[in-house]
Structure formats: C-alpha cells, structure tokens
Amino acid sequence: MRRVVITGLGAVSPLGHDVETTFENLLQGKSGIVSVSKFDTTNYPSRIAGEVRDLDISPYLTPKEAKKVDQFIQYALVAAAEAFDDCGIDLEKVDLNRFGTLIGSGIGGLPMIERQHKILLEKGPRRITPFFIPSLIINLASGHVSIKYGLKGPSSAPATACATGTHAIGDAFRMIQHKHADLMIAGGTEAVVTGLAMAGFGSMKALSTRNDEPDKASRPFDRDRDGFVLGEGCGLLVMEEYEHARARGAKIYAEITGYGMSSDAFHITSPSEDGDGPIRAMQAALADAEVNPEEIDLVNAHGTSTPAGDAIEARAIANVFGDNTKELMVHSTKSMIGHLLGAAGGMEAVILAKSLQTGKIHPTANLDNVDSSVAFDPLQGDAREKDISIGLSNSFGFGGTNGSLVFKKI
Missing domain, CATH: 3.40.47.10 (Thiolase/Chalcone synthase)
Structure with missing residues (x-):
C-alpha cells in the first residue's frame, strides 16, 4: 500500500486568516468567539459565534468574482492558496491529471440562500442571480479550487455534517493509497454564521447561551458546559504520495497512517x-x-x-x-x-x-x-x-x- 504524507497546510479561522496565526493564538489560549456582528441577534437565544472577520479576499478574487461565490467557497480559495504556497509545489512540473480535490462542507451556501430568498420575496424571480445555484452547492468549493489550479484528478465533496472535513481527508488518503491520484488537496469549509442557521440550531437548544462571556462559552469537557458555539472557516491539507514528495524534496508535516x-x-x-x-x-x-x-x-x-x-x-x-x-x-x-x-x-x-x-x-x-x-x-x-x-x-x-x-x- 502506498504511503501518504502531508506537505501543505491552509486555514481560515476565527483566530486568523492563515495557519501560523491561528496556531499561535491557540497556543496562547486566545478565543476567537465574539458577539455576532453579521446580523441583529436581539431575539436569538444564542448571540455569539466564532466569526471570521476582516478577511481580505482581494488577492484571490476581484469584487465582481466575489459576488458570484458564497463565503464558504471564498474561504476555501484563501486556504487553498496558502496550502499550495506552503507545499512549495511547481504545478508545471507535476501531472495535473493525478492531482485531485476533495473539499466538503456540511451545509454549503446558506448565506447566499438567505440573500436570494429575500430578493425573491421582495423583487420577484427574475431578479435572482444566475450564479445563485453555482454559488451555494457544496461541490463548488472543490470545483473552484480545481479550476483555479488546473487540477484534473478526482474531484468530489463529502457532505457528512460535522464529520465532513475528516471524511474528505480520509477519502483523499484512500485515493492516493489506491493509485487514483498522487496528490490531493482535501478538507472542509463552512460559512454559516447566519440568522437562519443560528435560529435553527437555537431551536434545537444545541447552542451555548453564555452570551455575556463569549470567550468563555465554549467549554469542552467542563462540568458547566451548556452547548456548542457556532463557528466558521476552512482547513485544508495538501496530501502526497510519500515517494513523490521525497523526489521533489518536499517538507513533510506528518504521515497519514489510519x-x-x-x-x-x-x-x-x-x-x-x-x-x-x-x-x-x-x-x-x-x-x-x-x-x-x-x-x-x-x-x-x-x-x-x-x-x-x-x-x-x-x-x-x-x-x-x-x-x-x-x-x-x-x-x-x-x-x-x-x-x-x-x-x-x-x-x-x-x-x-x-x-x-x-x-x-x-x-x-x-x-x-x-x-x-x-x-x-x-x-x-x-x-x-x-x-x-x-x-x-x-x-x-x-x-x-x-x-x-x-x-x-x-
């Protein structure tokens, strides 16, 4: 069985717009959980979230392009750019037919659905953007990354709720093991800090209501925990067959073994x-x-x-x-x-x-x-x-x- 290693990382999170910033803030015990700023939460039971704030997408998308893709796709493009830069690969020197994408999402383009539904109700069906469907469907995160970098290998997008990112990485691991690809970029992306999502999870009584102390609301394994805090972002790995990585002198973070x-x-x-x-x-x-x-x-x-x-x-x-x-x-x-x-x-x-x-x-x-x-x-x-x-x-x-x-x- 072929060995699979991790050679690149990319991230967008409530604690930073790249891997190093996110990781260092985690080591310092900092919290990215804040009072929600994206919409009015006055009547919501939970009014806190891990928001991605002040993300500059201009290096990756023009303003016109940005309007055509939901935020979960934007996050994936930003994280993918970092992961490709980190892995140091020259795309002109690899077989792009053997380089695949497996980026999933639990929910997909819910912000776009909310915006376009409002337009439908207020202005009618003819005012719905033609980019509505391509902007919200889950596989378009993989699709946009594949198109941007010319990756012609396997392309897919699991949607297995909160296990999505792990399943994407595991499935990509199998694809390399079984010779369907030599390289994969894989992980998960999500952008659902929206009124509808928070109302839905709130109605299930799944969310923390520690609204006066956002940074203390997420308390895994603590006796006084009262629910999860909704977050957003993207985490991606560039994964590579071991001998392929060695041949190009790649930096290796770790080997995926199970x-x-x-x-x-x-x-x-x-x-x-x-x-x-x-x-x-x-x-x-x-x-x-x-x-x-x-x-x-x-x-x-x-x-x-x-x-x-x-x-x-x-x-x-x-x-x-x-x-x-x-x-x-x-x-x-x-x-x-x-x-x-x-x-x-x-x-x-x-x-x-x-x-x-x-x-x-x-x-x-x-x-x-x-x-x-x-x-x-x-x-x-x-x-x-x-x-x-x-x-x-x-x-x-x-x-x-x-x-x-x-x-x-x-």
Missing part, C-alpha cells in the same frame, strides 16, 4: 450513550494504522461542549485506550474557535499536523471544573511542549456518522 469510519445507526442528532459508533471509528483508524492504543500521544477530540456529546466521547476514549487513558493527552480546538461544522475536521487535522511537527500542543480553554466523565489529561491550563509521535483526530456528525484519522510524525 482512517476509520462508522455509523451509530441510532438517532438523527444524538450519539448512543455507550459511544459505540465513536469507539468503532477510533478502533478502525488504529487498526488501519497498525498501531496500538498505547502508542497514541495526543487526541484532538470532537469535543463540541455539548453536555451529552462530550461525556459520550470521554467514555468512548476511555473504552478504546483502557489502562493508558490517564497518560493520554486530549484537547479540543473548538474551545477557542467554536464548532466549524463541516470545516471542523479539516481545521483540527491542520492543528494536529502542526502539533506533530512542532511538539507544541494547545490547551483546552475554559476548563475550570473538569467533568467527572473525563479520565484522560484534558490539557487544562497552559500549552505544552512535548515531542509527540502519533496523534488521532475525531469527528462525529448528525445522522450518526463518525470519522477518525491517525497521523504519525516522520
């Missing part, structure tokens, strides 16, 4: 109490990577800050790692940027790759009172510096879909 998937087959939004689905996803990823649980140094948890979800994940981790759970470091990136939905797995994969490369591990913010379900080291307090070799990243989505990835330092 990918596991499962389904809860239980409920449309809630995982089962026993954590069966997450347990099987983690076990499948470990088996695929051919590593034992005690070899894992760090888990980037799904850790959304929901009362039920965090406790179930904590129990699932304890089940998988057994006697080694106490020594296991587990953190949640969502504690500082919120839940990026379909982009979460991509962003967290970027952060895991950076931690393996640098030995720097960000804390889990807002852990004032660690929940009784937690048996691992939840990285309370300050960032750590430790040479780590193997890490695992979890993502679980509505519909009971689960995904886990294993990365190994080279």
Whole structure:
C-alpha cells in the first residue's frame, strides 16, 4: 500500500486568516468567539459565534468574482492558496491529471440562500442571480479550487455534517493509497454564521447561551458546559504520495497512517450513550494504522461542549485506550474557535499536523471544573511542549456518522 504524507497546510479561522496565526493564538489560549456582528441577534437565544472577520479576499478574487461565490467557497480559495504556497509545489512540473480535490462542507451556501430568498420575496424571480445555484452547492468549493489550479484528478465533496472535513481527508488518503491520484488537496469549509442557521440550531437548544462571556462559552469537557458555539472557516491539507514528495524534496508535516469510519445507526442528532459508533471509528483508524492504543500521544477530540456529546466521547476514549487513558493527552480546538461544522475536521487535522511537527500542543480553554466523565489529561491550563509521535483526530456528525484519522510524525 502506498504511503501518504502531508506537505501543505491552509486555514481560515476565527483566530486568523492563515495557519501560523491561528496556531499561535491557540497556543496562547486566545478565543476567537465574539458577539455576532453579521446580523441583529436581539431575539436569538444564542448571540455569539466564532466569526471570521476582516478577511481580505482581494488577492484571490476581484469584487465582481466575489459576488458570484458564497463565503464558504471564498474561504476555501484563501486556504487553498496558502496550502499550495506552503507545499512549495511547481504545478508545471507535476501531472495535473493525478492531482485531485476533495473539499466538503456540511451545509454549503446558506448565506447566499438567505440573500436570494429575500430578493425573491421582495423583487420577484427574475431578479435572482444566475450564479445563485453555482454559488451555494457544496461541490463548488472543490470545483473552484480545481479550476483555479488546473487540477484534473478526482474531484468530489463529502457532505457528512460535522464529520465532513475528516471524511474528505480520509477519502483523499484512500485515493492516493489506491493509485487514483498522487496528490490531493482535501478538507472542509463552512460559512454559516447566519440568522437562519443560528435560529435553527437555537431551536434545537444545541447552542451555548453564555452570551455575556463569549470567550468563555465554549467549554469542552467542563462540568458547566451548556452547548456548542457556532463557528466558521476552512482547513485544508495538501496530501502526497510519500515517494513523490521525497523526489521533489518536499517538507513533510506528518504521515497519514489510519482512517476509520462508522455509523451509530441510532438517532438523527444524538450519539448512543455507550459511544459505540465513536469507539468503532477510533478502533478502525488504529487498526488501519497498525498501531496500538498505547502508542497514541495526543487526541484532538470532537469535543463540541455539548453536555451529552462530550461525556459520550470521554467514555468512548476511555473504552478504546483502557489502562493508558490517564497518560493520554486530549484537547479540543473548538474551545477557542467554536464548532466549524463541516470545516471542523479539516481545521483540527491542520492543528494536529502542526502539533506533530512542532511538539507544541494547545490547551483546552475554559476548563475550570473538569467533568467527572473525563479520565484522560484534558490539557487544562497552559500549552505544552512535548515531542509527540502519533496523534488521532475525531469527528462525529448528525445522522450518526463518525470519522477518525491517525497521523504519525516522520
């Protein structure tokens, strides 16, 4: 089986418009969660989010072009530009027929839907832009990146709710392993800090209502957590067949060694109490990577800050790692940027790759009172510096879909 490595990273997040800014702010324990500025939240139960603010898209799109694409596509183009620059690849020297795109989204162009629906009601159907449909459909993030860089390999876009980014990376990993491509750019992108999305999640009572303390609202694994905080952004990896990367002298962040998937087959939004689905996803990823649980140094948890979800994940981790759970470091990136939905797995994969490369591990913010379900080291307090070799990243989505990835330092 062919080996697959990570050679480029790109990110847009509530903590920065690139990987380094985002990563450094996470290490410092800074929060990107703020009071929502994109619309009037007066009558909303939750009025906070991890917003991407002041993003300059002019280097990537003209004002005319920007109007034709929803924000989730814009975020993908910005992150892709960084990832390509980071990997240092000369596109004129690679076979573009063997370079693919796999960028998914949980929801897609909801902001565009809201705007165009308003136009429909106020001005009629003839005023709807002809770019409406191409702007909102999920595969157009992959489509625009493919078109911009001339990537003619496999092109697809998973839409598996909050597991999207992880599934995109895992599926791209398989494509390279099985010789369908030599290079892939993969991950997730999301831009749904909108009135409709926040009203919908609010009606489910899924969101934190700690509106007076936005920076303290996302509290994964904390006893006083009260729901997740909606976030937005994009996280992408350039992935490459190992010998291909070596031949061009590429910088390598980590090797992707394992990918596991499962389904809860239980409920449309809630995982089962026993954590069966997450347990099987983690076990499948470990088996695929051919590593034992005690070899894992760090888990980037799904850790959304929901009362039920965090406790179930904590129990699932304890089940998988057994006697080694106490020594296991587990953190949640969502504690500082919120839940990026379909982009979460991509962003967290970027952060895991950076931690393996640098030995720097960000804390889990807002852990004032660690929940009784937690048996691992939840990285309370300050960032750590430790040479780590193997890490695992979890993502679980509505519909009971689960995904886990294993990365190994080279």
